[in-house]
Amino acid sequence: MxxxxxxxxxxxxxxxxxxxxxxxxxxxxxxxxxxxxxxxxxxxxxxxxxxxxxxxxxxxGGVVSAGGVGFDISCGVRTLYTGLRADDITPVKEKLADLLFAQVPAGVGSTGRLHLKPKEMDDMLTGGAQWAVQRGYGTAKDLSRIEEQGCMTGANPACVSDHAKKRQQDEMGTL
Structure with missing residues (x-):
């Protein structure tokens, strides 16, 4: 294959x-x-x-491999509903892709535009996708398409190391 x-x-x-x-x-x-x-x-x-x-x-003879990638943390790719049909975007798909790549930093070493203070970082870690929706980075309908509605019960930012939080500072909003 x-x-x-x-x-x-x-x-x-x-x-x-x-x-x-x-x-x-x-x-x-x-x-x-x-x-x-x-x-x-x-x-x-x-x-x-x-x-x-x-x-x-x-x-x-196929396999079921829950751990094929290791311990995935659901980072990265999401499918968001737009209401657009294939016929709507086909004529402009290259322009759309170029615009997305221009607006969303991607790749190793890329830096996001959103920089949070420590308290804001903790709020984001606790609130998950709901935090993002409240700030206009998504819609309430998006939450219904994410496991756990984008927020794990009991999320505790104190369990995230300062090193990981500092690394996230630059990567927030990137692919």
């Missing part, structure tokens, strides 16, 4: 070469259907690349 990576040239150049190797390895697993896929934010994982997607047919 083929391996397909959804990314432009600049993202491909920034990807760790181990991602390519893992996409190929997943494509050789028994029972794989169609292809081994990797999303634009793919990075090296434990077996599958994190950001990797594959479907398997159990009748053809």
């Amino acid at each position: 083929p391996g397909i990576i959804y990314a432009d040239e600049s993202l491909l150049l920034d990807m760790d070469s181990k991602v390519y190797e893992q996409v190929v390895n997943v494509a050789t697993l028994p029972g794989i259907i169609q292809a081994s896929f990797a999303m634009p934010d793919a990075h090296w994982g434990y077996g599958f690349p994190i950001g990797g997607v594959a479907a398997f047919d159990a009748k053809q």
Whole structure:
């Protein structure tokens, strides 16, 4: 089966070469259907690349691998409902993609535009996607399409190290 990576040239150049190797390895697993896929934010994982997607047919010896990527934290790609139909965007899809790449920082070392003070960071960690919706970065309807409504009960920012919070400062709002 083929391996397909959804990314432009600049993202491909920034990807760790181990991602390519893992996409190929997943494509050789028994029972794989169609292809081994990797999303634009793919990075090296434990077996599958994190950001990797594959479907398997159990009748053809396929596997179920909850830990294929390791301990995924649901970072990165989301599908948001827009109400637009394929016919609406087909004529402008290249322009739309260019605009998204221009507006959303992506790739290793990219920096977001949103910088939070420590208290705001803790509020974001506690509030999750609801915090983002309250600030206009999404809609209430988006929350219904995210596991746990985008917020895990009992989230405690004190459990996040200062090092991780500082790293997040630059990466907030990036892919």
